[in-house]
């Protein structure tokens with residue numbers, strides 16, 4: 001390893017997951033199975049990807065753990081919270097993502113993971129009605145109880161470090177309110193005043209994690225850590241934050257395909273994306289207020305890749321103001337498909353002399369199979385970032401996220417182009433490994 005200032009990954013890493021649903025159980029089962037040599041962690045960058053370090057004669061291609069000190073799979077300990085009391089084995093069976101034969105070999109490990117009572121408010125996910133829920137009078141009390149959970153878990157499981165990952169349901173859309181969400185002091189005051197309208201339960205998890213010295217990752221589109229008050233807390237506690245929304249199926253395709261159109265200077269009239277999905281996530285997203293959160297996250301992808309203001313001839317068509325192409329995203333709850341989501345993209349492009357063409361993409365994916373490796377990578381890399389002394393928004397993790405965080409108060413734009421995001425990821429790994437970040441992001 002090169003001259004890196006990153007601290008070694010000594011001891012156990014506790015991964016505490018909010019939610020014990022399809023994504024969380026597929027992630028945990030896969031890690032346990034891989035640890036026993038019964039499966040391969042396919043799709044995980046931290047386990048497979050090789051990147052170049054050095055140039056010219058010094059050039060070599062190395063796996064991430066040959067560049068930076070990463071936590072090994074054997075050193076991970078899992079814990080979780082959920083509104084439903086079923087243990088991780090029961091929850092994995094209920095989710096029906098994995099076949100029984102892929103769960104049974106690690107049944108013992110999964111049965112030991114029993115969800116702690118959730119910090120929950122039914123107004124934020126009306127379709128859920130489990131009773132494994134904390135009784136608290138205020139949001140501040142919620143935070144205190146979660147902090148206690150984290151401390152207890154860390155001590156009982158003898159973990160050296162903790163990462164908290166949100167893989168729970170999408171909450172209803174919480175519009176950003178300057179008076180509450182911009183300053184840490186205001187956020188804390190609102191928690192103490194039990195302002196349930198502006199303080200989502202997810203914010204209590206994030207606050208608790210950061211205060212206990214644990215990085216926090218938002219895997220749903222919730223605005224939880226996407227507010228200046230949380231950035232302030234992350235700076236104060238020197239903890240990394242990442243979000244939001246795992247970039248798995250349709251948006252992965254979108255952020256990979258849109259650059260083809262942009263790079264060849266083809267025009268775009270419209271992009272219509274629709275999905276059918278039948279798992280509990282689909283059920284929650286069937287509620288318009290919850291879907292709104294997802295819609296905002298999914299819509300943001302194209303705007304920074306195909307820019308109407310930079311190329312008005314190519315991208316300045318379509319919507320009411322006639323300034324941009326049409327972009328529509330729909331998710332339809334359709335139980336027969338369970339976790340096996342089907343997505344359709346219809347892309348109306350145009351070429352030489354404005355002649356129209358169409359591209360159709362039909363992605364028959366498996367939601368949680370795509371999300372699980374992202375969970376692993378986001379947890380390992382957030383832990384790495386903390387050991388490297390990085391804190392606040394971790395832009396290099398945008399690669400894994402549908403709606404990457406960025407400082408919108410400074411008019412900073414998010415990077416959505418998959419290849420630019422990959423460059424950011426590689427540069428960050430190089431830097432944390434003591435090499436030069438030697439690729440330009442253009």
Ligand SMILES: NC(=O)c1ccc[n+]([C@@H]2O[C@H](COP(=O)([O-])OP(=O)(O)OC[C@H]3O[C@@H](n4cnc5c(N)ncnc54)[C@H](O)[C@@H]3O)[C@@H](O)[C@H]2O)c1
Nearest residue numbers: 019021022023082118167168169170220246248280281367
């Ligand atoms: N699978 C994907 O491809 C993908 C992609 C992007 C984002 N996501 C997001 O990941 C999240 C998890 O997806 P999933 O398919 O596992 O959903 P799921 O419904 O199977 O699991 C979510 C679990 O979270 C629990 N929960 C809800 N609120 C909670 C709270 N306040 N505290 C503790 N637990 C709580 C629910 O009871 C449920 O068991 C969703 O928000 C989804 O939108 C998934």
